Amino acid sequence: EPEVTQTPSHQVTQMGQEVILRCVPISNHLYFYWYRQILGQKVEFLVSFYNNEISEKSEIFDDQFSVERPDGSNFTLKIRSTKLEDSAMYFCVSKAQRVGAGELFFGEGSRLTVL
Amino acid sequence: AQSVTQPDIHITVSEGASLELRCNYSYGATPYLFWYVQSPGQGLQLLLKYFSGDTLVQGIKGFEAEFKRSQSSFNLRKPSVHWSDAAEYFCAVGAMEYGNKLVFGAGTILRVKS
Secondary structure (H helix, E strand, O other), X not given: OOOOEEXXXXXXXXXXXXXXXXXXXXXXXXXXXXXXXXXXXXXXXXXXXXXXXEEEEOOOOOOOEXXXXXXXXXXXXXXXXXXXXXXXXXXXXXXXXXXXXXXXXXXXOEEEEEO | OOEEEOOOOEEEEEOOOOEEEOOEEEOOOOOEEEEEEEOOOOOXXXXXXXXXXXXXXXXXXXXXXXXXXXXXXXXXXXXXXXXXXXXXXXXXXXXXXXXXXXXXXXXXXXXXXX
């Protein structure tokens, strides 16, 4: 079964450092997302990405965050200067269909710990 | 705006007993509805989804859910719970428009006692 893969599975970083989380979505999928889950809290939408540009972003996704798909396969989330409150599990998600109720496939997540 | 409410933070059931996890949503039109399960430290696994048609949907691992438009509910059920079902369960709602962003409920932690 096709799957979304994420690296690293766990990253520990110092506050103020830059972090890049990487994702390989399912090939031929068109929509890509990042969600995050702070420990013990609900899963929250961060950003959606289609046709090489952001299509929607949440209030959480401020100027410290950026996404790109540099080579047509990897999909990355960058946090420029991490804060303690960025500690969370970050999920990469991909979806095949352009519109409608296509299934969202979640990766296993990348756990970010900011010290 | 879409919202999802899962009224029960924790539920404990005995192995072999039936289970119902509640989910209520708020959305102006017919939503897409999902149930996901998450084991500790793991990602999200899709249990089932409702898009249209038959309001009783079957999922994996013996789960089912019923969409009730009049009650804005999408409760998850299982007739006989197994110890391996212990996990956290998330209900989510997606809009039909462009993007299909999901909004998740706060989750219900299921404990199974033997």
